Amino acid sequence: MPRGIKGKVAILGMGCAKFGERWNCDSEQLMVEAYSEAIKDAGIETSRIDAAWLASAFDAVNIGPSGLPLAMALRLPNIGVTKVENYCASGTEAFRGAVYAVASGAADIALAMGVEKLKDTGYGGLPVRTRGTTYDMTGVVGSAPGYFAQLASAYRAEHNISKDDLKRAMAHVSVKSHANGAKNPKAHLQKAIDMDTVLNAPMIAEPLGLFDCCGVSDGAACAIVTTPEIARSLGKKDIVTVQALQLAVSNGWESQGAGWSGSYFHTTRIAASRAYQEAGITNPREEIGLLEVHDCFSVTEVVTMEDLYVSKPGEGWKDVLDGFFDADGTLPCQIDGGLKCFGHPIGASGIRMIYENYLQLLGRAGPRQRSKPPRLALSHNLGGMPNQNVSAVAIVGLAN
């Protein structure tokens, strides 16, 4: 195990745009909205930023290549800006770049911005796009719901769970996230729903119905990071530091090798194990106080509870139905509404998750604030599809 970055980097400020169908905003306005909040929170001038990372995933309807759009939108002082793309985990990837820059000492203060402008696509859901000329000859051109729906078929088969039981657990995930989203003024979807609505919704990709799928949103989120020492020197008292930051990427074993059942995320298990080791966590179910996971689809959230070693294998669906992850449960998951209701502007989502965890740690989350603020919070940001993906786990906590 490398030395890692535990405690070396502090979050100086964060900001998040209102997520949703922002018909009248370009990426530029979304970025400025998130940045305005973050720079105010950080309490610094733009000129103090030494380097920046920009995350965005869908170029075709978005900002196009390079770091230029961020540099120009924020009028950054000709610093290095790196554009990153790592599927739906792009946000955490940008955060990782900024954190690494600070941890290495190459930068004193670094910025990570995630942005996605999806509602110029012309239809609901994600834009249909190529995955390269080689892949396109053999790969399935399915929808994102279709890729993730396959999890359900394999999870049922592996753990001998009935279609109805799994469908109810999935529905509980969505009902819970809608209830949480209703308390979040920045959320894309702010309306509570009931079980019947979820269970009777039109089918998108069996067994995922409309309400098993997250919102497709415009949005941006921003983090400014520095060292704990500089944060203190700038007058910060409660310091949130990065306890672990791990990324695991499929190498083809799941999709081409043998042994993967299709019912879980191989990379999430690896990223989670490494993150717990880096953060010194031995019992995540007890030690972690808040979860923000990549609930792109309800079934993803169910199996992720097991992949993060919070639920036992084959029992995630039971914990869900028991209310373990509800806002007033033992370990709330998606207390801000999650991808499901806060929304999913792809490049911004990973940073949005950290934003929520940051607010909750500091007791600044307003009506949705966990009554007893957590000490450690985990975010899980996933990109790709179950058989080929990018899985990021970030753990942030209050410094002693």
Added chain:
Amino acid sequence: MSKDIGILSYGAYIPQRRLQRSSIYAANAWFAPELKGSSKGERAIGNWDEDAITMGVEAARDALTGWDRTSLGGLSLASTTLPFADRLNAGVIKEALNLKDGVSALDSTGSLRAGSSALIQALRAASAGGAPQLCIAADLRKAAPASEAELAFGDAAAAMLVGSGKPIARFLGAHSVTVDFVDHFRATGVDFDYAWEGRWIRDEGYMNIAAKGLKSALEAFGVTGQDIGRCAIAISSRGVPENLAKKAGVNAQALIDPLSAQVGDTGAAHPLLMLASAFEQAQPGEKILLVSFGQGLDVLLLETTAGLTDLPARMGVAKSLTRRKPDENYLRYLFHRGALPLDRGMRAEKDERQPGTTLYRNRKSVLALVGGRSTKTGTVQFPKSDISVDQNDPGIGTQEDYPLAEKHARIATYTADRLTYSPDPPTYYGMLDFEGGGRLTTEFADADAESVEVGRVMRMVFRIKAVDDRRHFKRYFWKAAPVA
């Protein structure tokens, strides 16, 4: 003629959807009430992802059941509906069958006789020696909505393996007549036939040109009608085969059913399809006469041998007939034939341009479904790669070719996707584990809610993956179909 020249094996393919003629009639009765008389029975229709190439591949695989493919010397594809006017269609089939590069390939077209003429040429060539030749015939003809042809046509393919050795049927002779008799025609690039009056075709075409040609053929072969044990006359006009047989002195009991009630007239494929059917019904030692009509006629005489009973089991015509799904969705059929421009939505706007370079480099994996196997650990994977997916084989370049197309596979994951664009929604797809190793996530063909579940066994089929509407190119790949 040498006694050991003839047909070595046969195969057939009939798409499983059978459009009910009553559905076609019901939709068009307001406009064409005269179709009522032709509205009984059903016709085979290829799915949106089938064409003469894909159906030809299936018939070829059927014919090659238990056959060593490396022994083939060449193949031909006969069709009046070849997907490409200039790209060797038989060459695509060659790749799909994973034949060696050192084979000949030929497209035969321009007439409903294309299949029988190619077969006769191959039989004659076999007399001069050489490796076996596979003669494939397939047609997926379009017909104008509310036309007689729409009710009469069917989609299918058949294949005959021709050569020397131990034929199932010896080649006794062939006779052809060529007359520019324009009973119907279809200009290049046009979708539908233009046909002249049926009574004239019957009187002059069948009862004059065909009857005379048949008489000359029997004389040339030195046989009489009474010698014929099975007679396949690939003419779908009602009563015509019976009248031709009577004129030629062929016993009415010898006639092979033209499959009008179950399949329809499958064009250039029909003579070979009926010949396959004749083989299924014949005993060793029977003379089989094949008659094919189109700007003249081809007559072929064969005699079955004891080898007929030694052929391994196959789908053939008989099993293909029972593998059927009655279909009453006439609008879907029209849409699949391009006759009904449904609003396909923005998702269908994805650019399907196929770089020729990429396809050429990857032709073995894309067209033949050849994967890789580690020479160090035996691990099978798709696609083949420089570095094995097996972490116990860290070397570079350790993989050998490993064909997967003929392996069965079990469903590991699946979904029915209603969001992604498909001409035949929902799109079924999932991850498959091949028997003997290797896995692949691909689309399912001919699947429905009943046929798909984790653990279910599937077989691979060569289908159209996507169509580039802008450049008129078809992309092919392998899909998984429920095992019949």
